[in-house]
Amino acid sequence: MTYEAPRIAPRNWRTEQDLGAYLAGLRPSARNVTSAALAVARIDELGWAPLGGYPGSDVLWPVACLMCGWSGTRFYSHLRRARPAMRHRGCLPQSEHPSLLSALSAYAADTCRCRRGHPTTVHEVADVLVALQRAVREDDHGQVVAHVRALTGPCPATAARAQAVRALHKPPK
Ligand SMILES: [Zn+2]
Numbered sequence: 001m002t003y004e005a006p007r008i009a010p011r012n013w014r015t016e017q018d019l020g021a022y023l024a025g026l027r028p029s030a031r032n033v034t035s036a037a038l039a040v041a042r043i044d045e046l047g048w049a050p051l052g053g054y055p056g057s058d059v060l061w062p063v064a065c066l067m068c069g070w071s072g073t074r075f076y077s078h079l080r081r082a083r084p085a086m087r088h089r090g091c092l093p094q095s096e097h098p099s100l101l102s103a104l105s106a107y108a109a110d111t112c113r114c115r116r117g118h119p120t121t122v123h124e125v126a127d128v129l130v131a132l133q134r135a136v137r138e139d140d141h142g143q144v145v146a147h148v149r150a151l152t153g154p155c156p157a158t159a160a161r162a163q164a165v166r167a168l169h170k171p172p173k
């Protein structure tokens, strides 16, 4: 089956300079950035793309359906459980969803090759989190946004990044 992912309107680059492009109404704390990194990876895995910053799990989040190009708002608390199963009114038939998801997963990568890179290992993620906390303390807005972008912005290796984020939170043995 040939499948081309629908074109999602690119975000305006100027809004990418805003913290709100990554975290909507949330402080850039390690906790919020961690939640956002896991959320963007989870919705990516389910064939959704964020169209705005992660707002928390029970606040409507603007997202695009990567299966058909629909855009609208959804609660992450529903999306994370792959609810509703019909995704949204007018989506492609549910019977096609598994093959569409595997076609979409072909875009995934284990390593980041983005021009402005994203951390994908536990050490890299830990370093960026430390740098973020420093930037927050120093009130360096540009660096805060850059680090939040690195941890939560779109990347083909978003799953690897989330895995590293999750591993950081495993209690030490
Ligand atoms: Zn759809």
Ligand SMILES: [Zn+2]
Residues within 6 Å of the ligand: 112, 113, 114, 116, 117, 118, 154, 155, 156, 157
């Ligand atoms: Zn990347």
